[in-house]
Amino acid sequence: MLSIIIFSALAIVAVVSGIAVFRVDSMARATYALAVSFVAVGVMLLMFDLDYIGVITILMMVMEMAIMAIYMIMFMGMNPALMPMSMVHNNRWSAILATGTFLLLAGGAVLVPWPARSGSVGTEDLTMALGEALMGSKMLVMLTVSPILFATIVAALVLANPRGRYDRWGDNLQRATPDDPQQGGLGK
Amino acid sequence: MTLQLVLVVAAALFCVGLYGALSQQVIVMVMMGLELMLNGVILAVGAFWWFLAPNPDGLLLLLVVIAAMTVEMAMGFAIATLLHRSKETDMTDMATELSG
Numbered sequence: 075m076l077s078i079i080i081f082s083a084l085a086i087v088a089v090v091s092g093i094a095v096f097r098v099d100s101m102a103r104a105t106y107a108l109a110v111s112f113v114a115v116g117v118m119l120l121m122f123d124l125d126y127i128g129v130i131t132i133l134m135m136v137m138e139m140a141i142m143a144i145y146m147i148m149f150m151g152m153n154p155a156l157m158p159m160s161m162v163h164n165n166r167w168s169a170i171l172a173t174g175t176f177l178l179l180a181g182g183a184v185l186v187p188w189p190a191r192s193g194s195v196g197t198e199d200l201t202m203a204l205g206e207a208l209m210g211s212k213m214l215v216m217l218t219v220s221p222i223l224f225a226t227i228v229a230a231l232v233l234a235n236p237r238g239r240y241d242r243w244g245d246n247l248q249r250a251t252p253d254d255p256q257q258g259g260l261g262k
Numbered sequence: 263m264t265l266q267l268v269l270v271v272a273a274a275l276f277c278v279g280l281y282g283a284l285s286q287q288v289i290v291m292v293m294m295g296l297e298l299m300l301n302g303v304i305l306a307v308g309a310f311w312w313f314l315a316p317n318p319d320g321l322l323l324l325l326v327v328i329a330a331m332t333v334e335m336a337m338g339f340a341i342a343t344l345l346h347r348s349k350e351t352d353m354t355d356m357a358t359e360l361s362g
Contacts, residue, residue, distance in 0.1 A: 184266050
């Protein structure tokens with residue numbers, strides 16, 4: 075009974091703060107609201123004995139929201155905590171589509187005769203078991219995720235880099251000296 | 263606590279995020295909507311694992327979803343940086359073409 079009460083309270087916090095992300099009148103507050111929603115979901119995962127996943131969800135998302143706040147200050151050109159804003163398009167149809175999707179998903183969740191809970195977590199260390207699965211029988215998952223993450227690092231650097239080698243040496247990379255705003259440096 | 267209750271909460275989170283991803287104009291806010299959708303997916307997968315198949319192999323799907331969140335965040339920030347540099351904008355409506 076206590077777990078239902080705690081879960082319900084966390085669920086209300088998660089959903090209400092999720093709604094607040096798009097209702098509050100500044101982007102900084104929206105960032106904090108999203109962080110609260112993620113922390114609530116992380117605690118729910120802890121209730122499912124998912125210690126490792128719950129903790130990394132909380133840590134990762136809190137850090138991500140901090141980075142988002144920095145981006146807003148960088149790009150919005152204002153103090154985002156003080157500027158009221160409402161920048162939406164197609165608001166009505168977005169709300170209709172989201173409501174319809176919720177009715178569909180919630181209807182499926184309620185109406186499907188889910189089987190009773192089977193099995194139990196047991197006494198083994200889940201984090202160690204997950205690590206052994208990743209490095210053993212389920213290594214294909216790691217082999218797939220790893221190059222995707224590496225490609226993400228390369229792609230993000232290429233996109234975010236203000237002056238790549240084509241900017242410095244030209245299209246055919248044959249120029250003897252790069253076209254830099256400041257001369258000097260290694261090899262010049 | 264039942265699986266139905268958790269799935270309804272996860273569906274609510276997913277759909278709030280869907281509303282945000284469709285309706286917001288600022289790129290970072292669109293990313294917040296996508297994050298909220300994945301937040302609901304994480305909760306639903308965690309609930310499925312707990313109620314239906316509580317063995318370590320089921321957790322791999324959660325790790326894949328978290329990795330997808332990481333990729334979405336990194337690429338979103340990189341594209342936001344590129345757009346701000348090339349077009350001086352942070353709005354999706356002003357970034358309908360990505361050339362230049």
